[in-house]
Amino acid sequence: MSAMAGGKRSVEEHAAHVAKLLAAVRSGTRVRIPLSRALHRALAESLDAPIDLPPFRNSQMDGYAVDSASVATVPVTLTVRGVLAAGDGRAEHEPGTALKIMTGAPIPDGADAIVPVEDTEADKRAGTVTVHRTAPAGAYVREAGSDIRTGDPLLPAGTVLAARHIAALAAVGVTDVFVHARPRVAVISTGSELVPAGDALAPGKIYNSNGPALAASAIANGADVVSIDHSDDDPDGFAEMLAHAVAVADVVFTSGGVSRGDFEVVKDTLEPRGGEFLSVAMQPGGPQGTAVVDGIPVLAFPGNPVSALVSFEMFARPALREASGLPAVEYEDRPLTRDLTSISGKRQLLRGRRDGTGVAPASGHGSHLVAGMATADVLIDIPADTTSLKTGDLVKVIPL
Amino acid sequence: MSAMAGGKRSVEEHAAHVAKLLAAVRSGTRVRIPLSRALHRALAESLDAPIDLPPFRNSQMDGYAVDSASVATVPVTLTVRGVLAAGDGRAEHEPGTALKIMTGAPIPDGADAIVPVEDTEADKRAGTVTVHRTAPAGAYVREAGSDIRTGDPLLPAGTVLAARHIAALAAVGVTDVFVHARPRVAVISTGSELVPAGDALAPGKIYNSNGPALAASAIANGADVVSIDHSDDDPDGFAEMLAHAVAVADVVFTSGGVSRGDFEVVKDTLEPRGGEFLSVAMQPGGPQGTAVVDGIPVLAFPGNPVSALVSFEMFARPALREASGLPAVEYEDRPLTRDLTSISGKRQLLRGRRDGTGVAPASGHGSHLVAGMATADVLIDIPADTTSLKTGDLVKVIPL
Known part of the structure; x- marks a missing residue:
């Protein structure tokens, strides 16, 4: 795969750039919480048995x-x-x-x-x-200690606590545990064309799906969403929301306003403050921005709903999961159940659907096909220099 | 597999009995909730697109x-x-x-x-x-409607809502959805030997792990835990907790007090009220009880912590997942990576651990080995009439 396909930044380069930017989020903090609220949280300490189990014969x-x-x-x-x-x-x-x-x-x-x-x-x-x-x-x-002895390792750090782990911790008398804190996320969707659900759709308007979808994506990957805002294309309004977001969150995700139009509120606000806006050699999701505002990383995703979600999957998800101690999503290799072609110079992330052991594209290419994306359960990851694949060829598949 | 292995009720028979008892819970009710809280919930309605997407060219x-x-x-x-x-x-x-x-x-x-x-x-x-x-x-x-047209199916009932589904629903302006209600669960652990975490362990006492573990198991399978209590072996105290539990919950799980000792508080309280206490041909988890109190099903599990959790997995989990609209847990077939023997006449549910594509027992047989169970990630399901298996033999494996 070429590092700078078509003169653009490659996905790998941008992912590395974002990872560096999110290092503070990724390093994570730990919090002590009661065992009764620890289900599905990731243990941020290794625990040894404080007593024998059974405690007596x-x-x-x-x-x-x-x-x-x-x-x-x-x-x-x-x-x-x-x-x-x-x-x-x-x-x-x-x-x-x-x-x-x-x-x-x-x-x-x-x-x-x-x-x-x-x-x-x-x-x-x-x-x-x-x-x-x-x-x-x-x-x-x-016998006393026939299950586990005092001082023996009980659970390693990183264990995502299921009921059986809760059982073991309760059995040795643990009342609360250190777990990875949930990173605090703020989401700001932008665009004068967006109206909130519940309102009537005036001509030229569409419903805001990026706000709800990015918030749900963050929660699904171990984060707490502490702020959701929507800005039209007015820079003052956006700047105010951004100031609030960086005050309450560890990381901010925005959607829209990053491209080459005349009204790019995110780019126009952040570029003068040191933000970087560029094109990544991927489809969908080419236009991307990053910035650091008051020490808080801001990832600026494109506004097309499929682009925003795919950008989240590629750049935000790994860091959020690492921060919250969740295991990385495991990629799969699957054979295509039909032929496909791909354009050269851009890494394609096709919406796909698993079918038995295989996989096939599930929706068209358009980055506005948000209903189509709902029928997918994976992204099919086609390298930038691949232009044609045959039925049976193995492709890398990213579960959604 | 013999239906009445060793004169006891088979697992299949008991599971069918419990399923009938839990039919009211399983049929489920649906609730309307805002889309912002619908992540990971199961859709209880099929939704068609109320508008074209895009709404205009x-x-x-x-x-x-x-x-x-x-x-x-x-x-x-x-x-x-x-x-x-x-x-x-x-x-x-x-x-x-x-x-x-x-x-x-x-x-x-x-x-x-x-x-x-x-x-x-x-x-x-x-x-x-x-x-x-x-x-x-x-x-x-x-083109207008090039993603989806008004009236076309958007999401089928049963969809467990992920971020991409939230995106699609938000895009068509949906503000709230009918989802399967979470079944309300009450948990009562019993036994004079149990003390809560945080207390000192007097001689002869152990920490209560069944209460926290059954509560966590219920939550992990789509339920709301509305009450957690602990009763010693005093029948009056237990009866009082039970009255509270059936007043607030759709189903009650108890642990302990179901066997043939002199102080079996659950059995002694429920048998006179029409409860059924019996031995199921499984290990662990042989002694089981069921009852209906004030119209609410009560599943009485044994008190050994491994027995209680395995009982939950075999009898409660399927019904809870069905009620909350979550997909059934998919069993796997895996080759054993070592030989094992099993006693005749009882279905064995060994704690096992997946290892690459294979599986091996992960802990001893004892139903008190709660720390050992934490090292397992599956139950290996050995039929009642199987007494010996070789490396490479396929076994049925139940992911935990």
Whole structure:
């Protein structure tokens, strides 16, 4: 793949540039939160077991605690000296007798085996139990630390907490954990043609889809959206929204106003403040801008809705996932289920749909085809120097 | 697989029984929510496009709106009559002239092509533009409805809404959508041996992991947890919590108190009220209970933490996902990377770990091995009549 295809910046170069810009976001901060709110968050610390599990030797069965020597020959009838319930404290075993014991109750000191209740016959009036099956030392005894020992690694940093991890953490008494903070995101869509949903569409107007879509994309990738604004093409209004955005967010995404028209509010505002606006050799999503305002990175995406979403996927998603500790999206190699052609000099990100083990384009090329994009579940990533692919050729596929 | 392995109810039979019990939960209700909160929710209606997209014929490029006949021979110099920005209303084209036009602006009536700004040279002083490349009729024109037409299907019911679906819905002006309601879940863990995290562990006590783990499992599968309680083995206290749970929830999950010990608070409370307590031919998770209290289904899971989580996966997860409109978890077939043996007569659900394309057991058999379970990412499902499997044999694997 040429680094500067057609004199433009390559996707790889721009991605590297953006990654550098977002380094502060990506390095992430960690926050301590209660375990009850930690589901699906990424652990920002490695945790060792603070206690043994089980914390004490206990019974695996409802039955009778005995010394194995007393039940070496069966049947044998033993005096039952009492009952140990789960939750009871320590007790003493008297050799040659039995204590009725419930699952999870501590093994009495001196006992070394459990006879399950199924292998016994109790005589409550006589206060005895007849044991019908031998129990070797250790039978149905859960040793302290047999699951995990104090100090042993419990969960590595980076674990995205599922229910089974919550279970393990709760079992060792953890009340709260350090997790990766969610990066705070502000979204500003721009364009005088956009009206909010709910309003009537005057001639020449369209509904604002970039604001809701970029916000949803950010949330889906581990971020908190702390501000959503919409600006028309008035620079003063946009500058005011931007000042608010950089005051509350770790990163700002804008849509629209980055191209070569006469009313490019984002470019016109940010270029004089050191912002960089350029063309990236990709389709859709060629026009891109970046800036740093009051120390906060701003990614300026194009306004066509497909371009905005594809730009997010290529440039913002990796950094947001890294910041929030989520694993990177895994690319797939899949065979095309039909032939396709691609223009030279631009990396194409076609909307595609998986079909069994294969993949095919799912929508037209136009970057305004937002309804078409909803039928896709992947981007098909065609290198800039590839112009023709045949059915069966392997392509790189980016799950959406 | 025998239906009544070892005289016990098979997993399939119990799952069918539970499914019937949870039918009311599974049928689901739908709620109308704002689009801004609909990410990851399952659409409970099919939606057709209420408008055309694009709503009007508009320009794909920054450039000049022309009639193609006027630029059939180039270079040609045309008078520029004005500028059309995105958001402007309708305009009239005068044959033989040009209107400067921005991406997304409506094509003026009478124009049929756009010449991109790159193919022109403007003379602002003279108020003209020289066109250097011909533009056939339709060039860079986005026709109204070329993405989707009014009344065409936009999203099918059941779509789990991702950012690209939010984009499409916002683009057609949808403000709120009907989604599957989250089933309301109450969790009651039981057992006098359990103490909450944060407390000191007295002898014989363990931390309550089932409450947090079942709550997390429910949330992870589309439910809202509306109540979490913990009961010791006192029947009055449990009955009170149960009355609260069935008053606020659509389904109640309990842990512990279902077996054959002397202090089985769940069984002792629910059996007299028509609850059914039985042994299912599975390991872990054999002892199971079901009841209906005040019309609300109660699933009583065993108290060992691995048993409780595996019970949830086998019996509760399918119903919760169906109720909240989430797709069923897809089982996988994977080759074992080592030999294993299994006891006859019980379906084994081993904690396993995927390794490349294969799978291997990840933890011991004991149903108390809650830290061990955290190292697993699947359950390996061994049929009740299988006692021995070799490396390379395909096994059914249930992703956790």
